[in-house]
Amino acid sequence: MLHLIVYFLIQCLIVVNGLSLDINDRDSICAAAKAISDGEWNYYEGLKYGGVVGMFAAPNYWWNAGEAFGGLLDYFSYCDPTNETLESLIYDGMYHQAGAGFNYIPSNQSMTEGNDDQGVWGMAIMQAVERNFTNPPDHSWLSMTQAVYNTMNARWDNTTCDGGLRWQIFTWNSGYDYKNSIANGCLFHLAARLARYLGNDTYVETAEKVWDWMYGVGFMVSKGDEFILYDGADISANCTDLTTYQWSYTYGIMLSGCAYLYDYTGDDVWLERSNDLLTASGQFFNNSIMYEMQCAPSNNCNNDQRSFRSLFARSLGLTSVLVNSTAETISGWIDTSSVAAAQSCSGGSDGITCGFNWAVNGWDGVYGLGEQQSALETVLALLTEMPLTASTGGTSISDVNAGLNTGDTINTNLITISTRDKAGAGVLTAVVLGVILAAGVWMVL
Ligand SMILES: *[C@@H]1O[C@H](CO)[C@@H](O)[C@H](O)[C@H]1NC(C)=O
Ligand SMILES: *[C@@H]1O[C@H](CO)[C@@H](O)[C@H](O)[C@H]1NC(C)=O
Ligand SMILES: *[C@@H]1O[C@H](CO)[C@@H](O)[C@H](O)[C@H]1NC(C)=O
Ligand SMILES: *[C@@H]1O[C@H](CO)[C@@H](O)[C@H](O)[C@H]1NC(C)=O
Numbered sequence: 054m055l056h057l058i059v060y061f062l063i064q065c066l067i068v069v070n071g072l073s074l075d076i077n078d079r080d081s082i083c084a085a086a087k088a089i090s091d092g093e094w095n096y097y098e099g100l101k102y103g104g105v106v107g108m109f110a111a112p113n114y115w116w117n118a119g120e121a122f123g124g125l126l127d128y129f130s131y132c133d134p135t136n137e138t139l140e141s142l143i144y145d146g147m148y149h150q151a152g153a154g155f156n157y158i159p160s161n162q163s164m165t166e167g168n169d170d171q172g173v174w175g176m177a178i179m180q181a182v183e184r185n186f187t188n189p190p191d192h193s194w195l196s197m198t199q200a201v202y203n204t205m206n207a208r209w210d211n212t213t214c215d216g217g218l219r220w221q222i223f224t225w226n227s228g229y230d231y232k233n234s235i236a237n238g239c240l241f242h243l244a245a246r247l248a249r250y251l252g253n254d255t256y257v258e259t260a261e262k263v264w265d266w267m268y269g270v271g272f273m274v275s276k277g278d279e280f281i282l283y284d285g286a287d288i289s290a291n292c293t294d295l296t297t298y299q300w301s302y303t304y305g306i307m308l309s310g311c312a313y314l315y316d317y318t319g320d321d322v323w324l325e326r327s328n329d330l331l332t333a334s335g336q337f338f339n340n341s342i343m344y345e346m347q348c349a350p351s352n353n354c355n356n357d358q359r360s361f362r363s364l365f366a367r368s369l370g371l372t373s374v375l376v377n378s379t380a381e382t383i384s385g386w387i388d389t390s391s392v393a394a395a396q397s398c399s400g401g402s403d404g405i406t407c408g409f410n411w412a413v414n415g416w417d418g419v420y421g422l423g424e425q426q427s428a429l430e431t432v433l434a435l436l437t438e439m440p441l442t443a444s445t446g447g448t449s450i451s452d453v454n455a456g457l458n459t460g461d462t463i464n465t466n467l468i469t470i471s472t473r474d475k476a477g478a479g480v481l482t483a484v485v486l487g488v489i490l491a492a493g494v495w496m497v498l
């Protein structure tokens with residue numbers, strides 16, 4: 054009886070105070086991460102009757118699933134590497150969404166998939182490579198990452214703005230005429246990781262190509278001590294009419310891309326760029342607590358934006374191990390943010406639902422896959438391990454031509470699709486764009 058009362062009291066403490074986290078104790082970190090990831094699986098459709106393996110509940114899109122699996126894979130590798138149930142859940146989910154060409158362009162996502170979406174899935178499967186996650190027998194995680202890279206790089210478009218990737222892959226999705234930092238940043242980031250993993254300088258050349266173009270076109274700007282990374286620009290004015298929003302995940306993937314390149318090349322230029330982006334990333338912290346600076350203060354973050362801190366936190370963790378001179382600054386942020394994030398995870402009927410504003414005491418009443426992912430990856434950033442390479446124990450099999458020889462029709466956008474579906478996609482993207490723009494106007498007001 055006493056036992057039960059004590060148990061009940063402990064449960065109350067947890068519910069009232071969220072997850073308590075001792076950042077110096079691995080067991081405490083993993084216990085918090087387990088609770089948060091359990092909450093994340095609650096959004097998973099793959100185990101529900103009629104649900105699709107690899108997908109999460111609406112309003113989450115296909116790309117959100119790619120982002121989610123990256124965090125769940127890190128949780129598995131750092132905290133629960135012998136749990137075979139967890140391993141197969143992650144394996145099945147990631148493999149099922151590879152698409153018929155094993156390049157993460159599943160044909161039934163052509164209404165929503167942009168270059169950034171494919172790139173975020175590419176990051177998750179590259180993580181599988183770097184964490185030596187069990188490989189599918191016929192298509193290794195590495196070969197599929199190479200297919201993502203090769204198909205993205207083949208879409209490099211010199212016909213407008215002198216280069217760059219468009220936001221969208223398919224002509225019928227609105228946003229096809231927009232070039233942006235997240236799509237190009239994904240190519241930069243994947244090129245950096247492949248270069249380091251395989252020790253192949255061709256990928257460094259691609260990373261340089263992307264960096265130079267983004268800098269040249271004005272998506273990245275140095276102003277004295279300040280370094281700014283903007284959202285993107287429409288091709289109509291030769292990419293000169295910039296959309297000036299700034300998002301944490303874009304900073305994160307560019308920063309960690311530079312860190313991979315510095316670790317691989319030892320070239321000081323990548324250290325300087327890492328440092329510039331690191332300093333600039335300070336704007337996403339208030340009193341060392343991470344927040345989505347562009348939309349959080351006005352309470353206007355949409356479902357996607359509420360997940361951005363997950364990729365940002367993952368990127369910071371990677372940067373801190375790849376470029377050790379950044380570790381002190383990053384620990385300062387992650388130590389405080391992880392405790393703040395964990396204590397927000399006291400909501401919902403499950404008592405492990407994480408909130409959005411980590412600066413308030415307890416759960417703020419906001420919930421979703423994005424909140425859960427962001428808290429999970431911020432906590433896991435405390436445990437980031439050095440990513441493997443082919444020469445330090447990675448075993449995934451390379452295929453440099455993956456994705457180039459499948460004869461798929463993706464690059465020429467020849468997939469047949471009914472006009473009605475096309476119109477639907479246009480409207481959907483237009484609505485999303487409208488919401489983003491409206492949020493922007495609101496912010497400016
Ligand atoms: C193994 O993973 C599954 C799926 O996430 C989870 O339900 C289970 O609690 C885990 N087992 C242990 C011992 O942590
Ligand atoms: C899309 O394709 C996958 C894989 O072929 C399939 O399992 C799924 O049911 C399809 N539909 C959706 C909505 O993902
Ligand atoms: C695009 O421009 C780059 C850099 O100038 C060049 O290396 C590449 O071959 C061009 N690609 C195409 C398809 O024209
Ligand atoms: C268009 O932008 C590119 C990249 O910034 C620049 O190199 C080129 O000169 C511009 N072309 C025109 C016609 O302004």
Ligand SMILES: *[C@@H]1O[C@H](CO)[C@@H](O)[C@H](O)[C@H]1NC(C)=O
Pocket residue numbers: 339340350412
């Ligand atoms: C930063 O935190 C302080 C203290 O909690 C708060 O008053 C302020 O509004 C926050 N600033 C932003 C931009 O959220």
Ligand SMILES: *[C@@H]1O[C@H](CO)[C@@H](O)[C@H](O)[C@H]1NC(C)=O
Pocket residue numbers: 377378
């Ligand atoms: C970074 O690593 C190098 C080489 O291992 C070491 O000499 C240096 O002291 C480390 N720097 C920091 C800040 O930890």
Ligand SMILES: *[C@@H]1O[C@H](CO)[C@@H](O)[C@H](O)[C@H]1NC(C)=O
Pocket residue numbers: 185187445446447448
């Ligand atoms: C990687 O996985 C393979 C196959 O499961 C295994 O044989 C190998 O020991 C693992 N390597 C490391 C460094 O964990």
Ligand SMILES: *[C@@H]1O[C@H](CO)[C@@H](O)[C@H](O)[C@H]1NC(C)=O
Pocket residue numbers: 253254255256453454
């Ligand atoms: C390096 O990567 C490039 C691009 O995928 C590929 O064409 C080339 O064959 C690779 N080189 C080696 C030695 O594997």
